[in-house]
Amino acid sequence: MTLSNYKPNNRSNKKLVVLIADDNATDRLILNTIVSQEGYQVLTAKDGIEAIKQYKQGQPDIILMDVIMPRLGGMDAARQIKADSGSSLVPILFLTSLHDPDSLAACLEAGGDDFLSKPYNPVILKAKISAALRVRDMHQQLHRHNQNMQTEQQIAKSIFDKVAHFGQLDRPGIRYVLSPKSVFNGDSLLVATRPDGGLNCFIGDFTGHGLSAAIGTMPLADVFYGMTARGYQLSDIIREMNDKLYRYLPVNFFCAGALVELDNIGRKVKIWLGGLPDIVLYHKTSGTREVLESTNLPLGILSGQQFNPDVYVRDMTQGDQLFLWSDGLHEAMNDQDEMFGDKRVMDVFENSKEPTCIFDAILTSLDNFVGNIERKDDFTLLSVTMYEPEHTGLMTQLRPQPNDMSDQGSQDWSMEYRMQASSIRNYNPVPFLHKSLMEVQGLNSIHSLVYTLIAELYSNAIDHGLLKLDSSMREDSDGFSQYFNEREQRLKTLSSGEIILKFQHNVTPHGGALTISCQDSGDGFDYKRVLSEVNKQHAFSGNGLPLLLRITDALIFEKNGRKAIAQINWSDNVSSQY
Amino acid sequence: METQIIDRQTVEHLEKLLGDNFQVLVSTFEEDAIIKVSSARRYCDSQHWTELSKTIHSLKGACLNIGANQMVSLCLKIEAILRDENFTALDAIVDQLETHLIDLKVALHEIKVI
Numbered sequence: 001m002t003l004s005n006y007k008p009n010n011r012s013n014k015k016l017v018v019l020i021a022d023d024n025a026t027d028r029l030i031l032n033t034i035v036s037q038e039g040y041q042v043l044t045a046k047d048g049i050e051a052i053k054q055y056k057q058g059q060p061d062i063i064l065m066d067v068i069m070p071r072l073g074g075m076d077a078a079r080q081i082k083a084d085s086g087s088s089l090v091p092i093l094f095l096t097s098l099h100d101p102d103s104l105a106a107c108l109e110a111g112g113d114d115f116l117s118k119p120y121n122p123v124i125l126k127a128k129i130s131a132a133l134r135v136r137d138m139h140q141q142l143h144r145h146n147q148n149m150q151t152e153q154q155i156a157k158s159i160f161d162k163v164a165h166f167g168q169l170d171r172p173g174i175r176y177v178l179s180p181k182s183v184f185n186g187d188s189l190l191v192a193t194r195p196d197g198g199l200n201c202f203i204g205d206f207t208g209h210g211l212s213a214a215i216g217t218m219p220l221a222d223v224f225y226g227m228t229a230r231g232y233q234l235s236d237i238i239r240e241m242n243d244k245l246y247r248y249l250p251v252n253f254f255c256a257g258a259l260v261e262l263d264n265i266g267r268k269v270k271i272w273l274g275g276l277p278d279i280v281l282y283h284k285t286s287g288t289r290e291v292l293e294s295t296n297l298p299l300g301i302l303s304g305q306q307f308n309p310d311v312y313v314r315d316m317t318q319g320d321q322l323f324l325w326s327d328g329l330h331e332a333m334n335d336q337d338e339m340f341g342d343k344r345v346m347d348v349f350e351n352s353k354e355p356t357c358i359f360d361a362i363l364t365s366l367d368n369f370v371g372n373i374e375r376k377d378d379f380t381l382l383s384v385t386m387y388e389p390e391h392t393g394l395m396t397q398l399r400p401q402p403n404d405m406s407d408q409g410s411q412d413w414s415m416e417y418r419m420q421a422s423s424i425r426n427y428n429p430v431p432f433l434h435k436s437l438m439e440v441q442g443l444n445s446i447h448s449l450v451y452t453l454i455a456e457l458y459s460n461a462i463d464h465g466l467l468k469l470d471s472s473m474r475e476d477s478d479g480f481s482q483y484f485n486e487r488e489q490r491l492k493t494l495s496s497g498e499i500i501l502k503f504q505h506n507v508t509p510h511g512g513a514l515t516i517s518c519q520d521s522g523d524g525f526d527y528k529r530v531l532s533e534v535n536k537q538h539a540f541s542g543n544g545l546p547l548l549l550r551i552t553d554a555l556i557f558e559k560n561g562r563k564a565i566a567q568i569n570w571s572d573n574v575s576s577q578y
Numbered sequence: 579m580e581t582q583i584i585d586r587q588t589v590e591h592l593e594k595l596l597g598d599n600f601q602v603l604v605s606t607f608e609e610d611a612i613i614k615v616s617s618a619r620r621y622c623d624s625q626h627w628t629e630l631s632k633t634i635h636s637l638k639g640a641c642l643n644i645g646a647n648q649m650v651s652l653c654l655k656i657e658a659i660l661r662d663e664n665f666t667a668l669d670a671i672v673d674q675l676e677t678h679l680i681d682l683k684v685a686l687h688e689i690k691v692i
Contacts, residue, residue, distance in 0.1 A: 024610065024636055024640045026603055026606050026610060026640045027639060027640060029596070029599065029602065029603050029606060030592070030595070030603065030643055033595055033596050033599060034595065068632055068636065097638055097639045118642040119588065119642045119645070120643060122595060
């Protein structure tokens with residue numbers, strides 16, 4: 001559209017209103033005539049004060065304002081009108097017989113949108129009014145688009161927050177700060193409990209920030225929550241997250257991140273670190289800290305075949321804290337264009353005398369360094385404190401909850417699942433089996449318990465039956481890592497062996513009974529000795545057999561310890577359980 | 579060529595634009611000019627330079643629009659004196675302004691008759 005054929009946007013067919021403010025009666029008459037002939041409604045004012053009054057009462061679409069007027073000049077009146085008009089644009093054309101550049105520039109600086117020199121040329125006046133109204137319409141259009149965009153962003157953000165930050169960020173032991181640079185955060189923070197009661201956390205930092213960065217979180221969160229809920233292991237989850245981002249993200253777009261898996265008994269942590277700044281594991285009892293470096297590339301860069309997750313396994317006991325942050329933290333700048341930097345973060349650890357205050361001390365140090373400067377990037381800080389299960393309420397989650405008994409689903413049935421060496425090496429059947437068992441409605445109420453039972457039986461069969469690992473390795477403080485590494489090595493080279501899992505469910509007068517037997521092709525073990533030792537220990541003191549004994553109603557061994565048979569009962573009467 | 583008291587071309591444009599209101603414009607201008615020249619004399623005598631400057635600026639604007647070019651020239655001279663703060667010739671120029679107002683009124687009367 002050209003200027004000459006532009007028609008001001010006037011949807012209501014109401015005449016557009018032009019306010020003429022000039023102290024000269026002759027000028028007002030001439031301008032009034034020209035403007036009226038163009039079909040505009042005219043308001044007039046003899047000075048700046050009248051102009052402001054007319055602006056408030058008449059809400060003109062455009063103002064023609066003389067510069068020098070009695071009582072209040074045009075520039076002062078313009079400043080006040082512009083201040084009152086808020087986000088709406090009311091174009092002001094200054095009428096002036098001034099010709100020096102400084103005076104004309106002052107008109108624009110006072111909020112004028114254009115000026116018109118005397119004597120008035122009707123053709124130029126009409127063209128300037130049209131041009132100013134066109135700018136006003138474009139401004140209104142832009143304002144509407146901006147409002148629509150903000151509304152859409154708020155809706156998208158509420159969906160995004162439900163997906164990306166819906167997890168259990170309020171869980172005991174979790175502290176975090178998510179500092180978005182814009183409406184959307186390019187960092188993601190996901191926390192969820194596994195069916196066995198353990199905890200998974202993910203912190204991610206996408207390339208860039210805002211909507212484009214945040215949108216990548218959606219598929220990531222989908223994988224994280226879905227697979228965590230089904231009990232998949234860390235390596236499976238991180239592999240799937242990488243695959244999904246590799247498929248979805250454009251080139252040069254990736255996600256640095258860390259996936260953390262805390263076990264359900266407060267003893268061990270597994271960490272996958274890819275492209276994120278170094279993280280710190282702070283041991284409460286010794287007061288020592290361990291800095292762990294990223295050993296993997298960020299997510300979304302390597303294909304499924306190339307992706308080979310390298311995972312840290314560390315002992316982490318009650319009160320130990322893990323600190324993770326996105327690069328927005330150490331890249332935060334102060335007014336001297338200096339970065340906060342790794343050293344300042346590490347200094348906080350060095351100087352903190354009270355471990356529980358480290359998180360706040362990092363934030364205080366950052367605030368002191370940055371001051372009031374606007375941050376250039378999102379940053380996220382997360383601390384995860386290990387708690388014994390009873391502190392997090394996880395053990396109570398293992399207890400059955402009342403449920404609706406009206407639809408029980410599958411009732412009396414049995415199934416058998418056999419795995420040979422190659423499957424045992426490469427596949428974790430627990431999520432699949434757990435999901436199948438959940439077809440029994442009543443078992444949903446004890447889903448955590450069932451998951452733990454299958455996982456422990458299966459894990460015992462592999463570890464002690466097929467891999468012949470010695471459980472005493474796990475007793476000393478460094479044992480877990482060593483045990484885990486040995487397990488990985490032996491599992492990789494497992495060439496023969498079989499595990500048979502049998503499941504049977506029967507209806508009882510007030511619920512049902514699930515029996516699981518797990519038989520391996522190993523050499524068996526002296527279960528009588530182990531059971532007698534377990535009975536001497538405190539029942540909370542670990543997983544494996546002690547945990548199985550705690551959560552089952554009956555546990556027996558056959559075939560020289562190669563076959564374990566466990567039974568759990570569920571009931572609609574919660575109080576009868578345990 | 580000597581500047582006309584009132585520019586004929588400007589007057590023709592205004593007649594065409596305003597139609598019947600042209601006579602109203604001429605009368606309004608004449609009344610306004612008389613008041614402003616009178617005010618200018620008073621501010622000059624009392625040495626109220628800021629007020630004099632505003633009055634002359636306003637008179638100049640009105641004269642520009644109606645084509646009273648000789649009056650515009652006198653206004654410009656007064657504005658220059660006020661800007662330079664060299665007031666020696668000011669009184670004489672304001673005298674000229676008053677004298678010219680008489681010629682302007684005659685010219686305006688001729689326009690009205692036309």
